Amino acid sequence: MTTHAKKASAKSAPAKKSRFSFFPEVMAELRKAHWPTRQEALRLSILVLIVCAIVGGILGALDLAFTNLFLLVGG
DSSP: OOOHHHHHOOOOOOOOGGGHHHHHHHHHHHHHHHOHHHHHHHHHHHHHHHHHHHHHHHHHHHHHHHHHHHHHHHH
């Protein structure tokens, strides 16, 4: 049991990195990322715009309906 305690205390904290070492690490991670093709990006962007328009229409219709309902009830 004492050997385990000696091993745990023998480990030291990792060396502190420079603040500027962050940027090369970010660039390395971005190179590893899977980037979509132009066609995939265009198709997915159009899909997002369509979904936003549909959700906006639904929320607009609900807002109009509740506004008319409260005007009818409230006078």
